[in-house]
Amino acid sequence: MTSICSFFRIAIVCAIGLAAQSALAEADSFKVRFKPGAESARYTGSIQGYDDDTYIVDARRGQEMTVGLRTSNPQAYFNILPPGSDVAIYNGSIEGNRYTGVLPRSGKYRIVVYMMRAAARRDEVADYRLSVAIPAEEQDTPSGGFADGNAGGPDFWVVSGVSSNDRLNIRTGPSASAGIVGRVRNGSVMRNLGCERSNGSRWCRVSVRGESSLRGWVNGRFLQEY
Known part of the structure; x- marks a missing residue:
């Protein structure tokens, strides 16, 4: 009887050890680091079954982030979770393995690479390459009278x-008669390069996120703080 009990005790200890190892495997995390002067970083990895890899990105509200995933297994995807939340703002299995968007808040974002449940149950393997890019902040210096950030x-x-x-x-200047250099829709996000009053109206100089070459002046009554 003693030998049987010892056998079961050893089996239980081994099972707990294997479970702990599995939990650790499912919780691999890496901090995304950009080399000096670089705006992007690339990583390679591999997941199997229910494992997932998490990449942590420190970013600020209003920054534009692009994430891309290339994988050997079409059942591998990534989600993006915002700071302080487990609710994804991007679901790769629904929207695809490439994301570009303006970040809604400052903090640590989590990019989770994972396998779909059916493939995970089959213990499939996915080798992948992940790219993360955040363009450098523009450093425009506003002239006198501007109310920029x-x-x-x-x-x-x-x-x-x-x-x-x-x-x-x-427009090219703070006037309704100035030339038009571009047009944007409702919901477009633009960096504030400063505002001034001209002919009784507020005009703001802006640059469009994701299109750094597109900048000019817009009528301030169509702008709200982002």
């Missing part, structure tokens, strides 16, 4: 109040 104004604007069948004009 450094002078107490918001860092970013979002376009609001434009008719659904219309666009907001981006």
Whole structure:
């Protein structure tokens, strides 16, 4: 009887050890680091079964992040979880393995690479390459009279109040008669480069996120703090 009890005790200890190892395997995490002067980082890895890999990115609200995943297994995807939440703001299994978007808050974002449940049950393997990119912040210096993010104004604007069948004009100067260099929809996010009053209206100089070459002046009544 003693030998039987000893056998079961050993079996239980081994099972607990294996479970602990499995839990650790499922919780692998890596901090995303950009080399000096670089705007992107690339990682290679492999997951199997119910394992997942988590990449942690420190980012600020309003920054634009791009994430791409290439994998040997079509059942492998990634999700993006915002700071302080387990509710994904991006689900790769629904939206695909490439994401580009403006981040809604500052903090640590988690990019989780995982296998779909059916493939995980079959203990399939996925080798992958993950890329993460966050463009460097623009360093425009506003001229006198501007109310930019450094002078107490918001860092970013979002376009609001434009008719659904219309666009907001981006102009070469703070005037409705200035030339048009581009047009943006409701919901577009733009960096605030400063505002001033001109002919009784507030005009703001902006640059469009994701299109750094597209910048100019827009009528401030169609802007809300982002």
